[in-house]
Amino acid sequence: MGDEEGATKPRVLQMVRADGADKSCVTFVLHNEDHTLGNSLRYMIMKDPDVEFCGYSITHPxxxxxxxxxxxxxxxxxxxxxxxxxxxxxxxxxxxLSKFEASVEEYKTQKDVSME
Incomplete structure (x- = not known):
């Protein structure tokens, strides 16, 4: 009856812009996302010197x-x-991810050598 465990929900993106507003001010609605993407994406976008404001809110918990x-x-x-x-x-x-995978491989290699 509910969502099956392990099933992924589709990601949906909507763009909302007020009538008559220019292209420099837009609100995006990201469905099936949370603070994990919101905060990290906000940080990356705010690093751009051409961006005056960037923020996000979760509509309801x-x-x-x-x-x-x-x-x-x-x-x-x-x-x-x-x-x-x-x-x-x-x-x-x-x-x-690539640094993590390389470290895991290095650890596995060192562990195999020390086990002999």
């Missing part, structure tokens, strides 16, 4: 939905800042 707002200084559209932040966050995560 029982909903897994984030309202993510970006406002740029006007030179770069908010959508591009969002995409750039996602790409940079992905690169950081890939770097951490």
């Amino acid at each position: 029982s909903e897994s939905k984030i309202n993510f707002r970006i406002q740029t200084k006007g030179g770069l559209p908010a959508v591009e800042s969002f995409q750039k932040g996602l790409e940079e966050l992905t690169a950081v995560c890939q770097h951490v």
